[in-house]
Amino acid sequence: MIFDALPILSVGRVKGTRALYPAAAAIALAVFVIDAFTMIDIAVAVLYATVVLLVASAGSRVTTANVAWGCVALTLLGFMLSHDGHYSDGSVARCVVSLLAIATTSILALRNQASNDTLRKQLEMLDLTHDAIIVYDIDDRVTFWNQGAERLYGWTAQEAMGQPLHELTQTRASTMPIDEIRSETLLHGGWHGELQRMRKDGETVFISSRCTLWRDDRGKPLAILATSNDITARKRMEEELQRQQDELRATIDAIPGMVWSSSRDGCPDYMNRRWNEYGVELADDVRDIWQSIVHPDDLPAMQAAWREAVATGSALETTARIRRKDGVYRWMHVGAEPLRDANGDIVRWYGVNTDIEEHKQTQQALERSEAFLSDAQRLSRTGSIATRVPECDMGWSDETYRIFDVPRHVTPSVELIAARTHPDDIDIVKRAHERALRGESHIDSEFRLLLTDGSVKHVHYVAHLSAPVSGKVEYVGALMDVTDRVTAQEALDRSTAELAHVTRVTMLGEMAASIAHEVTQPLAAIVTAGDAAARWLNRPRPDLDEVGLSIGHMTRDAKRATDIIRQIRAMAQKRDPSPMPLDLNALAREAIELLRRELEAHAIEVETGDLQHVLRVSVDRVQIQQVVINLMMNAVQAMSAVNDRVRRLKIVTHKVDDGHAQLSVEDTGSGISEENSHRLFSPFFTTRKEGMGIGLSICRSIVEAHGGRIWAESQEGAGTTMQFILPLDEPAKVES
Incomplete structure (x- = not known):
């Protein structure tokens, strides 16, 4: 085969050239010597064909032709030398045969070299590829x-x-x-x-x-x-591209949204795995998949938005409810962007549907919550205020705008609040604002608003300091319209005062015997002193010293009667409370004197602590005296049925701390059961058949209105201690 010889031609040619030429020359020389100088009667010159073949296998065509002509020349030269001019037919024939052999071999060798050269060139061309x-x-x-x-x-x-x-x-x-x-x-x-x-x-x-x-x-x-x-x-x-494609497909399948692509006319041709959850698969005979999955109420708007996007080439942004394979519709945000070629023409669309069901429900719940909050604020007359400090940027709810009687488009500010504040309360608002600037954790203040129509609103503002995630410090507060509450409280205070007055008048009726005794006693003393003065004057020699002494007694007893009547009139009068600095012990002593007859009638021993020192409080005399008398009367009534032990009433006052004084009324009555002790100060609760149940309730209202507190300590069968505390008028100075 030719391909078997190709390696020899292409690889062994150069190495064999040097060895073949000497061999060919040696053979040519030997043939010439034998042919020219020996008498061998054969065609020795035929062997020149071997020389031609050797040269042809290693040399070029030119070399082969030259060697062939050389062999012809050597053949003729040898023929002439070997015969010396005597040429026989046989020798000529042998010479011709030799020449023909050389010629034939040369021609064949040259043709073979031509074929090999062509093949070699072709192989060289193959090597070039x-x-x-x-x-x-x-x-x-x-x-x-x-x-x-x-x-x-x-x-x-x-x-x-x-x-x-x-x-x-x-x-x-x-x-x-x-x-x-x-x-x-x-x-x-x-x-x-x-x-x-x-x-x-x-x-x-x-x-x-x-x-x-x-x-x-x-x-x-x-x-x-x-x-x-x-x-x-x-x-x-390709493997990397396939890997990237697989990774991209896996990434797209992992996206929680429904990814899709479509041709430029809007016909979907790709959907990720999320669509399987909705039971949607691409089919060649279905071009409009939206019609089968979009809620009928949302389909017209969806189709209109999609047609507009395809027609104009603008991005698609819409929302619609899409049905899952279980038949449940969920809200989706449908968005798509066009892909354009170098000329700006749309090639295809890429879109994603994002499930916004939870967001939609949260939004609806937020809207309902805001509506409920707005209604609740309107019903409760409570607005909300958010204030960022120190910028004092504010946010008001609708109810806050209504409370301030300000249009909704007005920007809220501290200046606007000050402009709406009653002139007498402007300092309260300024102090609250200064506390906010200092960063106090809690702000609580009440002030009045003076509206443009001249009406006055009472408001109560509370706020606490909040540090949200953004790092901005702000106050979250509530503004309550308490006008109705204040009005009701004022009405209640008036009713309480009237009820307290009725109670005092009723109590005076119960104390009629004691009052009559207290008034009669100084009057009788005045009469006696007057009779004595008359007798001293009617003597032959009037004793003026004794007359003066009797007149002094008359004046003292008249003042005493006047004080008793003044106290009774003060308790019977209907008037507004008038606090002033008074001695709590003096009030207690006066109460004991007013009830002296009542105490003696019930055989009650009175025991007092040190009531002689001064314990000054800022109170309304009549109201606090009413409290003390009411507590003493309750103690007298509690001991009226006690026969097995001494009936003893003990009144004690003392200083609790630097800011408060306490008065206690202790009896040896039957005490109060644990069940009744919790309702003792409740309105209309009483343990007496003829009682109205308002005395202790009035006492609590009076004490608390003075900034104090009243309570009872009792053990059933062992008496009761009623006690209250009041703020001192001058905590740092307690006179003795």
Whole structure:
């Protein structure tokens, strides 16, 4: 075969040249000597053909032709020298035969050289190609290995020649086994596909191979010509692209939204895995999938938005309810952007549907909550105020605007609050604002608003310091319209005062005997002193000293009667409370004197602590005296049924601390049960059949109105201690 000779021609030519030329010259010289100088009667010159063949196998065509002509010349020269002019027919014939042999051999050698030169040029052209060209026989033995194969696989032609190709390169195919590839090549005369082979350095390469079967004239397979090009980079790029595509697809499938793409006319052609949860699959015969999944109430708006986006090329932004495969509709935000080519024409659309069901429900719940809050604020007349410090940026609720009687478009500010504040309360608002600027944690103040129509509102503002995530310090507060409460409280105070007056008048009725005794006693003393003065004057010699003494007694008793009547009148009068600095012990002593007759009538011993020192409090005389008398009367009534022990009433006062004084009324009555003790100061609760149940309730109102506190301590069967505390008028100065 020609491919068997190619390696000799291409590789062994240069190395054999130096050895063939001397051999050819030696043979030519030997043939010439034998032919010219020996008497051998044979055609020795025929051996010159060997010389031509040797030169032709190693030299060029020119050299071969020159050697051929040289051999002809040597043949003729030898013929002439060997016969000395005597030429016989036989010798001439031998010479002609030799010349014909030389000529024939030369012509054939030159033709063979021409063919080899053509083939060599073709092989050189094959070596110039970048592709790897390999020829191997039916047994897979390599018979040709070009430079492209050397570059691709790393083995030289000498190393590859005669080696089993598939074992040498560890050939593998992803589509079919190697034996099947060989069978298909033999059956169909060729095969093409991708193979994976191993280079000499152990690196794996991917090739695109095309095999062609070479047959002889009888159709017998002789060899296989395989051309291959390296597609390793492309293959790796394809693998990397496929990996990126798989990663991108996995990423898109992992997106919680419903990703889709469509042609430029809006027909969807791709959907990610999230669509499977909604039971939606692409079908060639379905172009409008939206009609089957969008809520009927939302479909017209959705289609209109989609048609407008396709027509104008603008982005799609809309919301609609989309049905899942279980039949449940969920709110979706549908968004899409167009992809344009270099000319700005839309190529396709990419979109994503985002589930906003929770957001929608939260938004609806927030709207309901805001509506409920607005209604609740309107019903409770409570507005909210958020104030950022130190900028004093404010946010008001609708109810706050209503309370201040300000239009909704007006920007809230501290100046606006000050403008609406009653002039007499402006200092209260300023102090609250200064406390906020100092960063106090809690602010609580009450002030009045003077509205444009001249009406006055009472408001109560409370706020606490808040530090949100943003780091901005602000106050969150509530502004309550307490006008009705203040009005009701004023009415209640008036009612309480009237009730307290009624109680005092009733109590005076109960104390009528004691009052009559207290008034009668000084009047009787006045009469007695007057009679005595008259007798001292009617004597023959009037005793003026005694008369003066009697008149002094009359004046003292008249003042005493006047004080008693004044106290009774003060308790009977209806008037507003008038606090002033008074001695709590003096009030207690006066109460004891007013009830002296009542105490003696019930055989009650009075025990007092040190009531002579001064314990000054700022109170209304009549109201606090009413409290003391009421507590003493309750003690008298509690001991009226006691016969097995001494009836004792004990009144004690003392200083609790630097700011408060306490008065206690202790009796030895039957006490109060635990069940009744919790309701003792409740209105209309009483343990006496003839009682109204308002005395202690009035006492509590009076004490608390003075900033104090009243309570009872009792053990059933062992008496009761009623006590209250009041703020001192001058805590730092307690006179003695």
